[in-house]
Amino acid sequence: MALRPLHDDWTLEAVSGPVPAEVVGRRIPATVPGVAHTDLLAAGMVTDPFDGDAEAAQQWIGDTVWRWRTTFEWHDDGSDRHDLIAEGLDTVARVELNGVVVAETENQHRSYRVDVRHALTDGDNHLVVTFAAPVPEVESRVERHGALPHVNHHPFTMLRKSASNFGWDWGVDVATSGIWRPIGLDSWSGVRIASVRPLVDVTDEGGVLDAHVELEWATPVAPAASTAAAETEVTVLVDGHRASSAVAPGTTQVRLTVVVPDAELWWPRGHGAQPLYPVTVTVGGGSETEPWEARVGFRTVALDTAPDEHGAPFVLSVNGQPVQVRGANWIPDHAFLTEMTPERYRLRVADATDANMNLLRVWGGGVYESHDLYDACDEAGVLVWQDFLFACGAYAEEPWLADEVEAEAREAVTRLSRHSSLVIWNGNNEAIWGYVDWDWRRQLAGRTWGEGYYFDLLPRVVAELDGTRPYSPGSPWSFGEYLHPNDAANGTMHIWDVWNRLDYTAYRDHEPRFVSEFGFQGPPAWSTLTSVVHDEPLDPYGHEMLVHQKAEDGNLKLERGLDGHLPAPSTIEDWHWATQLNQAAAIRFGVEHFRSLAPRNTGVVVWQLNDDWPVVSWAAVDFAGHRKPLWHVLRAVYEARLATIQPRASGLALVLLNDTDEAWSGTATVAAVAFDGGRRDEVAMPVTVEARGSTTVSLPAALVDGLDPAAELLVADLPGFGAGRARWDAAEVVDQQLDPGAVEAVVALAETAPGVALVTVTARSYARDVTLLVDRVAPGAVVDTGMVTLLAGESATFRVTGVAESDAERLTADDVVRHAGDLQG
Template sequence: MAFRTLHEDWTLSAVEGPVPDAVLGISIPATVPGCVHTDLLAAGVIAPPFDGDNEAEQQWIGSTAWRYETRFDWHDDGSHRHDLVAHGLDTVATIELNGSLVGRTENQHRSHRFDVRPLLIDGENTLAITFASPVAEAEARSAAHGPRPHANHHPYNALRKTASNFGWDWGIDVATSGIWKAIGLDSWSGVRIASVRPLVDLSHRADGVDGRLDARVALEWADGSAEAGWEVSASAAGVSATQHVEPGTSEIRLQLDVPDVPLWWPIGHGDQPLHDVDVQVAHSSAPVAHWSSRIGFRSVHVDTAPDADGSPFVLRVNGEVIQVRGANWIPDHAFLTEIDADRYRRRVRDASEANMNLLRVWGGGIYESDDFYAACDEAGILVWQDFLFACAAYAEEEWLAVEVEAEVREAITRLSPHPSLVIWNGNNENIWGYHDWGWQERLEGRTWGLGYYLSLLPGLVAELDPSRFYSPASPYSFDEALHPNDDAHGTMHIWDVWNTVDYSVYRHYRPRFVSEFGFQGPPAWSTLVDVVHDEPLEPYGAQMLVHQKANDGNLKLERGMQGHLPEPRSIEEWHWATQLNQAAAVRFGIEHFRSLSPRNTGAIVWQLNDNWPVVSWAAVDFAEHRKPLWYTLRDVYEPRLATFQPRDEGLALIVLNDSDDPWNGDIRLQRTLFDGTVLAEASASASVPARGESTVAIPTELAAFGDSSREILTARLGGFATAIHNPVEILDQALDPDPLVAEIGEADAETGAATVVVTARSYARDITLLVDRFDIGARVDRGMVTLLAGERAVFRVTTGSGLDRSGLLAADVLRHANSLHRGRSVLDDQVG
């Protein structure tokens, strides 16, 4: 058996559409896997799509049909079958071999296999794949089958293609075409392993845990394979099993019991042991076909049974409750073939180093590469995987349903080995949309997807992967009689904050589990100005607005700062203030949600990453710079967190301990002036169980601020970051605009990194080094650091050699919230 990739010597040409004269009739080299946009860019035919307003100038690409063609030599090796295998075609494609039709495809999210033995010729063969215009196809299918509601401007819901590829409120509209995954010839005889689903379970004993591997092996047989003597074997974790099979058997089950198996745990709960699984088909003891992967032994359960407060959403792994601290994940590049294994690992590292334990793969994206899930397996990052339905109504008739079922079967099967994957979710916001977004009137009785979410998808999960939990939607209340976005039931999304109201409104909610919420902020300065060239640079410049996809996004940024921060007076202040406010809003929300534990069992912020340079909700921008939000997430997602929160009885300190060890200790409470002068103090003690929480009431006299503009309340407790309560917003605080003494320290002895040492003369909020303004390749180990008077912090900066590192102390690099007051008469009036 042999698989031969066909990735060489492809050419690309436009077939029909609004093609510029310069592109008509030409053929350019094509990269496979790849897409039309990246090929055009490599050939110098188009300018960089992300730059300036090139998005608008290049809309013709998605409205054009494209033809890929290659030639290859083939000689018969005696195999019974020669299959053309396309692991991913984007999207409506016609495949021809030597001028004869091989087949047609219309789903980006699945693979295709065609027996092409009758069409192959000895010697040179010509393979051609013609892709219909994705924009024209989506519009034509929508018109033919009846338009259905959807977000944004293209009817992406009429095509099984990445929804966000047509643009989103954070994403560029680059409707791609191309051979986006491997393609080749699979030559084989006898039998091949079509798929393996290595499902795991646990059996608990009084003195240990045993693992069970239930390997479901699907087989495909070549014509004429009637001889006896076939056997299938599986091995994992030092255990093996073998079963004889008769020719034509389509599926078998091999069960392996592994005694005293080491369990796979999410990060922060234990280790992540992974075991190789090998499946082999042999004939008369001679190996014929082989499959391998890795698994981890663990159990998954989600409790949604009604309780006294509504309906919870409690995720348990190996029987242990997991307090979810997560982020939503979108495709990490607008051109999917530009994402490699290393980039996936860097993003997963961004998650784990921010104290996250779960990533939700959002339904407007893709089923990611196995490289993504493998990185999560190794890091202990749990994965919640949406099926690919987002913010739209979807037809349930056969023309689309047949593709949906094939796609879902393949996705469940392919991803089944990964222990990190714990939740399958039916859709993003579609049931909510049907209830609240005026869909019912617009649909006029047409199907909209409910049959997928309540019948087809759960049925396929139960059939193919009963080891994992299925949720019909996000948000969802787990009772069809309830509103799908009820904070007392199941999962909820909170989007009135950001869209219409102040972020203080987060406190109006008491959610059981928040699977989407977030706030916008711009990317790093260097990421922004690399693609935005307005003169002068300002928030409402033409190119700036190209890179702000949210409806009235910059107006919402302005509204979101009101009452919290001084109004920015320059583009540099706007950039820093909006980044700062993004972090403040999300901190406010997460501290509130976590303080509701155990009622609240998780928060998944929107979003971890970007797919191009853009003003967005991301914590890590497209150029891989960690925004101030990322540093804030690392702080508020610390397993041990102390936070001041209002309660009916007054101000309280909520002490959260998401670790295996109980905490007992003393708490030092102080009300001070910004210069450190102690105005009042008290002591308290707390006992917090492992994976538990405790509430400490704050004495009334301690919280009785005399001058709210100059005072703060702090709580110090061993093993926790100092908790700080600001009675008023930065806007109303009499902060010293120049509170720091800063110097370049000795280079770090281990890493050689530059060090910046800052000491606070007065209370200094959210100290951050925007190091990309010094060196675009620089990285810093910490940010959003708040210091009390007299405290000191060291920042370690990895940067290029030969640079004058004193530039790290420049005012546009060394930032803090206090600096927004610099030169303002209102502060002078307060101080005076």
């Protein structure tokens, strides 16, 4: 048995379409896995697709039929079967081997295996894969099947291809074609392991692995005709514990159970450790077929949506312990998926964990991700909420699409079942909400739109193949047939009236049980933005700037969002800082409010963690990997122990949230603090908060009522609890008497850490949200913290790497050391 990758010596050529003259008739080297855009870029035939207005200039690529070719040598090794395996073809493809059509495909989200013995020849073999042009393909399907409602400009719902690949309100329109996952030839005889679903449970006996093994036989055999002498053995090995079964030829389904008595439980981060146990499945003692190998963590998962006095909760529990979710939505991390690496996945997961997140939601407009993402989450204890791939549109339920949907769903559930981090399957993103609220019913006029997928097919597939994980029909969803799907009192909620229409203070008008999407925009790091936007002069409404702002009226909404919060910026540098700062302030406001509603609120999942190209967006981490001011705020408000001051019916209150296993008792010292450092009316208040609990303490009315909003703030110091402080600004920055020159910065080189600069910032007076924009000194520079607020006389030291020693002094410049008050200068 031999699995042979076929990744070498490929060429790419344009077959038909609006192809530029310099590309017509050319064959260029192609990288497999890869896509046409990246091959054209490598050949110097196009510019960087992300730069300037290249997106518009390169639309012809998505309108073109592309063909990949390679030649490989093959000699018969005596195997019974020779299968061509394509793990991912993007998307409508015809596969020919030596002139014989061996496969026709139309689903990016599936893999394909076909027996090609009949088409192979001894010696040189010619493999050709031709892809239909994706944009004309979806448009032609509209003509054949009729238009269906969807967001954005291309009818992406017509094809089982990543929706955001056609462009989104944060995504570049680069409709790709290509062999996007590995392709190879598998020569084998006898029996092979087709798939394994290693489902886990925990009982009084210990960890339980329920291995569902699917077998395929090279030569079909009727089990009834077999003999005992011809039996083979299937074995599952877990941490030294074993289960085996003799199977007759032709047997295709085997179920084996292994108990690991001393198995340690796998926990989400913040609740315990993440032990992972290797699993090996073999057939015939391991010599007859390639073993199947993976790792599993033993844990149980449950979802509680039973009605209560407030409506219906959304409580995820692991090992019987409810989890307060602090998470982010995940989109594809690169518009060209073949550019993703295991290292890049791990960097993004580290961005999540370093920000105190415990869940990533893999959003339904992208892809079922590489094992690399889920492996990183398994190891880090980051829960994964996995959408099925339906987003913001109506999907036909007729066989021409439904057959593909079922096949991809079955493969996805089977492939991802090994991952302990995956804790919930979700039917769709905003499709049910769209049907109810976005005028779809009138447009559809009785046509199918996906309801049968979300309420029948997908839950059946999950129940059949993976009964260990809960299923939700959609996000948002209220878990009631007669309830609005985006009802705050029930299930999950998306909040987009803020950002689209309302000031971010309107977050307080919502009391969601679980908010699975909400967000506010801001630009990427200065170096990321200016690497692709070259308008002269640089302006928020410049042509290339707007190419990199995909949201409808996005920059107008950014401008409107500043009103009443920050002074109107007068320079592009101030616009950049102000809009980044306001993004962070909006999300801090929202998250602190939502978390303060615990235990009624059980989760906050911000939109979004990451970007797929350099763009103005809702992301906390930009495409170049720079952590925006928003990221630093998320790290603070996602602390397991959070202190926040919130308005309540009786006045202001100090709310303590303790998402740890240890109760906490201490003293909160609350005082009115003048911007120049003076303190008055100091009150010491004993406070206690239980493990995994919350406490609300009313603040003295006299202390609150006496505040001078323009020159004082309320401060609650809690040594040893989380960040140790909560603040209440009684006025917005624009109405406060902040000193534009409130800080002084000095830099020193770390004596014990070569290449590290330490920037110490001292506040002469109240300095809000001190941040170092270190990428303005060097695009690769990294700073360890940001959005630090200092009272008069306080100091903070920022650790900076990636800046040359000769440039260290530049780290103290006014355009690098920023704070909210400097916008008043």
